[in-house]
Amino acid sequence: MLASFFRIWTLxxxxxxxxxxxxxxxxxxxTPPLVQLLLFAFAATLEVKNVSLMILNEDLGHHGHExxxxxxxSSQFTDIKFVTNSKEFVQAxxxxxxxxxxxxxxxxxxxxxxxxxxxxxxxxxxxxxxxxQVVDGYLAEIINNYAFELGDQTARGFEVIERHxxxxxxxxxxxxxxxxxxxxxxxxxxxxxxxxxxxEKEMGTFEQLLVTPFRPAEILIGxxxxxxxxxxxxxxIIYAVGRIFFAVPFRGSYFLLLATIILFSFxxxxxxxxxxxxxxxxxQAILGAFMFMVPAIALSGFASPFENMPxxxxxxxxxxxxxxxxxxLKGIFLKDIPLDVxxxxxxxxxxxxVVTILLSGWMFRRNIG
Numbered sequence: 001m002l003a004s005f006f007r008i009w010t011l012x013x014x015x016x017x018x019x020x021x022x023x024x025x026x027x028x029x030x031t032p033p034l035v036q037l038l039l040f041a042f043a044a045t046l047e048v049k050n051v052s053l054m055i056l057n058e059d060l061g062h063h064g065h066e067x068x069x070x071x072x073x074s075s076q077f078t079d080i081k082f083v084t085n086s087k088e089f090v091q092a093x094x095x096x097x098x099x100x101x102x103x104x105x106x107x108x109x110x111x112x113x114x115x116x117x118x119x120x121x122x123x124x125x126x127x128x129x130x131x132x133q134v135v136d137g138y139l140a141e142i143i144n145n146y147a148f149e150l151g152d153q154t155a156r157g158f159e160v161i162e163r164h165x166x167x168x169x170x171x172x173x174x175x176x177x178x179x180x181x182x183x184x185x186x187x188x189x190x191x192x193x194x195x196x197x198x199x200e201k202e203m204g205t206f207e208q209l210l211v212t213p214f215r216p217a218e219i220l221i222g223x224x225x226x227x228x229x230x231x232x233x234x235x236x237i238i239y240a241v242g243r244i245f246f247a248v249p250f251r252g253s254y255f256l257l258l259a260t261i262i263l264f265s266f267x268x269x270x271x272x273x274x275x276x277x278x279x280x281x282x283x284q285a286i287l288g289a290f291m292f293m294v295p296a297i298a299l300s301g302f303a304s305p306f307e308n309m310p311x312x313x314x315x316x317x318x319x320x321x322x323x324x325x326x327x328x329l330k331g332i333f334l335k336d337i338p339l340d341v342x343x344x345x346x347x348x349x350x351x352x353x354v355v356t357i358l359l360s361g362w363m364f365r366r367n368i369g
Contacts, residue, residue: 007214011222015196019226033184033234037241040180041173051135052079053100054089061109067120067146071102076138089123099125100135112150166334174249177242178333179302181235182264182325186296189231189265190289193272196223197364198285216364220357223276224269231265232258252332256342260328263346267321267353274360296322324348 019025057068072080079098083089089101103121111118122139124132167174200206209219239257242248250257271292279285299309300322306314317323324345331337331345 004215004218008218008222008225011214011219012225015223015226019230029188029230029233030237033188033237034241036184036187037177037180037238040183041176041246049076050078051076051100051131051138052098053077053102053135054081054083054092054098055102055104056083056086056089057104058106059104059108060106063109063112063118064104067104067108067143068102070142070146071139074138074142076135093123093125096125096127099128099131100139102139173242173246174334175330177238177246177248178330179326180242181238181261181329182322183297183302184238185231185235185261185265186268186293186322186325188234189227189268190272190293192230193223193227193269194275194279194285194289195282196227196273197276198279198282201279202281217361220273220361220364223273224266224357227269227272228262228265231269232261235261235265248333250333251336253336256339257329257332260325260332260342260346260349263349263353264321264325264328267349267356270353270356270360271321274356274363277360277363296320299323300326302326318348319352321349321352 019029053071055068055071057064059065068082071077081098086103089098089103092098093101101123103123105120108118108120120143122136124136126132197206200209214222239250243250272289275288275292276285279288299313299317300306300320302322306317306323309317328337328342328345331341
């Protein structure tokens with residue numbers, strides 16, 4: 001037992017020496033997570049800001065002018081142009097220069113005074129469906145607020161007061177940074193683990209490893225621990241940057257966070273080693289990791305509600321570590337979820353990790369047999 005532990009420790013030290021003796025390897029531990037964090041946090045967001053639109057106001061009355069001014073004064077709309085005919089905004093939408101065109105008809109104010117059902121037309125660029133839905137909400141809020149101020153019969157007598165739990169001001173970074181902890185951990189650990197055995201095979205050192213006293217299980221464990229520690233290290237970089245620079249609140253337990261990161265890294269590294277045990281070259285390992293990471297992130301519930309997926313796909317995604325990781329990290333960060341909820345999402349990660357590491361061992365022995 002002691003001899004086995006010593007052999008595993010020797011392999012772990014060897015893996016870290018390979019990384020830290022290479023200047024490029026050292027940079028890979030810090031630079032990519034920070035670059036990815038900045039890209040996701042500032043560029044690849046789901047927020048819709050700086051909206052470009054055109055307004056065609058054919059109404060000479062007060063209400064049409066007031067609506068146009070309120071739209072122009074909104075902080076979400078920054079590039080606003082007033083046009084004199086509909087051909088201009090039709091062409092602008094065709095050329096994707098604007099998302100929204102607002103047409104206020106000439107009888108808009110008169111119909112408001114007569115209470116005969118005033119309406120205006122909003123034309124969206126349907127090619128940007130998500131942005132169009134968000135912008136539609138912005139415009140509807142402006143129109144509804146104005147109607148309420150006028151004392152419209154449908155709005156008189158009640159007021160809607162909004163409260164948002166866990167994120168009072170709907171700060172986009174709060175949910176994004178928590179999810180980025182698992183996303184970037186997935187990318188980094190998967191990259192290191194998937195290339196681990198494949199690199200040995202391609203460089204010709206795999207045969208040397210096989211003639212040593214190392215058993216297959218010891219080799220896998222020796223490859224597993226460094227990648228898990230790299231995942232924990234990178235996750236803490238994102239955690240620290242999110243807390244310090246983005247002021248994301250942390251309401252949960254740090255020890256639960258650490259345990260979740262370790263468990264998540266273990267499940268992802270196990271997947272990576274399974275890919276690496278099959279691949280014969282680093283190119284094959286990269287392609288295999290890419291085929292796993294893209295659907296794992298896209299179908300995790302990070303960008304769109306998990307409940308929107310078909311029921312059969314939700315069941316398949318039970319085997320997706322990202323799905324459980326996103327729930328855990330968002331819950332620990334923003335909600336301080338209780339221990340029973342943590343355990344309900346943590347034990348699938350343990351099952352995924354154990355099953356995939358056993359499959360990795362079976363494939364490893366099969367390939368060297």
